[in-house]
Amino acid sequence: MSTTTTASPNEAKLWGGGKSPFNSEYGKVMMWYFLMSDAFTFGAFLISYGTVRFSTNGWPNSNEVFRSFPFAPEGVHAPLVFVSIMTFILIISSVTMVLAVHAGKNMDKQGVVRNMILTIIGGLAFLSCQAWEWNHLFHEGAWWGANPFLNADGTASTTNFTNFFFTITGFHGFHVFSGVVINVIMLIMTLMDKFEQRGHYLMIEKAGLYWHFVDLVWVFVFTIFYLL
Amino acid sequence: MSHTHTDQEAHNKEAMAEIKKVTIILSVFTIIELILGFWMISMTSEGLKLAVKGTIVILMMAKAFYIVAYFMHLKHEVKNLIMTIVVPLLLFVWFIAAFLWDGNSFRNLRNDYDPYFKEQATIKVEKKEGEHGAAKHEASESKHEAAAPAEKH
DSSP states (O other): OOOOOTTOSOGGGGGSSSSOTTSSOHHHHHHHHHHHHHHHHHHHHHHHHHHHHHTSSOOOOHHHHSOOOTTOOTTOOOTTHHHHHHHHHHHHHHHHHHHHHHHHHTTOHHHHHHHHHHHHHHHHHHHHHHHHHHHHHHHTTOBTTBOOOOOTTSBOOOTHHHHHHHHHHHHHHHHHHHHHHHHHHHHHHHHTTHHHHHTOOHHHHHHHHHHHHHHHHHHHHHIIIIIO | OOOOHHHHHHHHHHHHHHHHHHHHHHHHHHHHHHHHHHHHHTOOOHHHHHHHHHHHHHHHHHHHHHIIIIISOGGGSOHHHHHHHHHHHTHHHHHHHHHHHHHHHHHHHHHHHOHHHHHHTTOBOOOOOOOSTHHHHHHTTOGGGTTSOOOOO
């Protein structure tokens, strides 16, 4: 773990064997590579959304589409409010994940458990918000292949808008869901003292990388669908 | 671990300060984005709208940087590792530029050569209420099955 690779006078020696050139363990490097491939998948989705939007004359106004709020009385329109709550939930759960990783580095089991529970709660809260929003949009008549919304200029809209929205937020939501599952497994392993026995909490770091990536993707999805 | 106890403590303090700083930055950037978003709702000038959208994109990239660099800890990794991750992502520069350009060009071509496509963008239509799901079920007075899966279209 504490191999000294920095400040080597001879760069070639870094790859000469006997050292860890990335100064990182195998699993973490592979997690990074997986996340890169995932970034390209999400990138492809979002860029195809951009391409289709650029090739179309009109597009629905997101402030018209996403203007509802749970328990709000009929006729009350609050664009951006609900999604900003979802965004903050994910940012906060990302922070608690960092704190869990940090506690893991100090071999602080209690800190890991506490922050992992908070992260899982954040993930579940986000998923609940998304479930509510999907359900609401479905009841407004939106689904894959069905778009009740008009373009911002009042002309007829195609189903491209809803198809992309449900596909991309669905794919992201699926990532959040798997992130929650991974976090629950990590929490159980922590409670069973698995990491205490191993002498390190590196698994928490890897789960953390995945969770931050989910937050990172939401930064893009949120901006592109709700703000631009 | 060769760190002494006080070394470790100082390091901890530093790390916590960094987490706090990045949390504040991410929150502030998100709030600025939202303020810009609210401002944009009542905006009529297309040029100003575009400028605000550009600002939002810059803030989005900044947030992405802070998440990757500090929360995912990439900034504190060895340079080799940083490069193997960041350099391939540069493909996105081409990816975004090429595809948005292509989409834009396709729209121009269709407006030039496809009269139907162009006409559709000028005809205003009425909003149809409830095409499926709840609305349809309400019509047949079986509200309790509103959560049934989507009908085939």
